[in-house]
Amino acid sequence: MNAIEVRDVRKTYRRYGRRKSFGTLKSAILTGRVARDLKDADAFEALKGVSFEVPAGKTFGLVGRNGSGKSTMLKLIAGIGRPTSGEVKVHGRVSALIELGAGFHPEISGRDNVFINGMMLGLSKREVADRFDEIVAFAELDDFIDEPVKTYSSGMYMRLGFSVAINVDPDVLLVDEVLAVGDESFTHKCLDKFADFRRRGRTVLLVTHSLDMVTRFCDDALWLDHGVVRAQGDPRRVIDAYLLDVAAAENKALARNPAVSVSSSPEQPNDMMKAVEGRWGSREAEIVSVEFVRHNGVAAHVFESGEPLAIRMRVRAHQPLSDFVFGVALFSAEGVCCYGTNTDIEGAEPHEFTGDAEVGFVIDSLCLVAGTYSVDVAVHRRNGVPYDYHRSLYTIRVTSKLNETGIVRPPHRWTFSSSIRISGL
């Protein structure tokens, strides 16, 4: 038995701006819909043939980037709007947590609003009355329920909205990214409520960006991307596929920032540490290009914490040089220098540098916690006068399965004496 069946659903929206609404008043009334033969330029396909099923009693996660069609899908399932083509079937009473407290009237009391909101969501007056105490208790608003809603804080407002919606006690609950409404303790209550739902065999469809929640709560997951289903099935597998794709997209975006595109600022800033980004130097020697290379030799901008990273610089000396130093520095997103070094600091003695050459800086294990880091590279004289200094022109992202804090992840291990039994490390 399926609680939700979605078959080849398409949804086309008209684009505004060049909006040509109904041709005439007459056609508007007679057809009751947008003329079907929209030109491509005027139409935006939010969903391009999506099919899936949610078995009754399952918790189902819907993930995807912004604009992938998740919310559109949710609205179609909720019955707000109809698909352009295809079919959506839902068995049982639906309640959608899309916008909490939609329809609350600010001037009247929380009590009256609970009744009206409950009736809007499909309860009878009597049903609301029966659940009233539970709704108020869950929202933790006993002292304020007779105050006008306009005096509520946004948290109180959302809690009341959530409480009404969840107490409709639907067979199918649709949740769109609403768990961020309360403080920690309220979020836990909401999660308990979901768990309770599952136990009683209700179906939950969860749209969220919190991938952690999908892996923890969902039996099944679906990944939507630009209106098509990219993957469906075991949440762990779907989320991994999704994350890989996100990383690939980030790689592409970060790569669009090569040094040459930054116009060289000829003046060296007075205070080097204050310079935000840029390129300067006398240019007797030049850094032509910089690449970040993964262990498999492929250039990338996203690296897993702990994996090797090589910075590969192509350099050129316009005249033979005997006074030169190569340097590298890594900065965290907050501008903290995580590590900086150069060949001079490490005691190297320069002899000769002519023509085109390549310099590699190889880190065997990238000991940084997850985050975005900017990279400086430079070639300069031993007294510090730069030939070519690239300040924060490159960005890399470090990802990690763990959620450690700080900047550096020193290689480490835990040890325990025998009276502590622990596993998983």
Add this chain to the structure above:
Amino acid sequence: MLHSLRQLLRHRALVQSLVARELKARYRGSTLGLLWSFINPLLLLSIYTFVFTTVMPGARSAGIEPFSLFLFCGLLPWTWFSSSLLESSNSLIAGGNLIRKVLFPAEVLPIVTVFAGLVHFCLGLPILAAFFVYYRVQVPLTDLAWFPVIVVEQLLLTLGFALMISALTVHFRDLRDLLANVLTLAFFLTPIIYPLSQAPAWARPFLNLNPFTTLAVSYQEVLAIPGPFVGWPRLLIFGVVSVLVFAIGYFVFDRLRDTLAEEV
């Protein structure tokens, strides 16, 4: 459409609560509160009486006495009609959040504005009654029995227009501005501040085309003009018209229903 109508009946209680909320919220914070429902029509009436008895007494037709009672019989229902339409033209847009984010029977919104208007109308009736007492006018019970019929017909007519206008305004927002002016024109084309008999003979057929003319004339004949109510056949025919307007209004609304969530 019949299915939708049945659904609508199921939402009776919701309409009821929303009307109550509308009235509660409307006067919240004002000192006089619900008293405004009495004061507003009274003030409006005073203004018109002042204009026609003091500013330009010549404009007022002879033989209609007491004039303020006659005025009131037309003004009170007209206020209900025009304010309902004006508010309903904005009702879907103002309630956009509900339509876009909640599975909600959208027709409830314009219907609520009409019923809220009906409540204000009913609150004005005691003032009307006070006039009868003051002027010692006696309305025969047989005439008074027609009064609810007129109200029901006006209700259906207003609902039909309100549904149509609210849904169309979502698509053609210009209607809102147009409507205000059309209503002003309609006010003068309805025998409210003058009796139908005063209009030039050539204009009367046109005035009769105005749907509100029958209602206004009926209110006046039943309440303000002495003698038995002779216009009842016309009122019954108009009953058919009002049902038709309601049906058409609902049909239009139903056809546009699916587009509302996207366009609001």
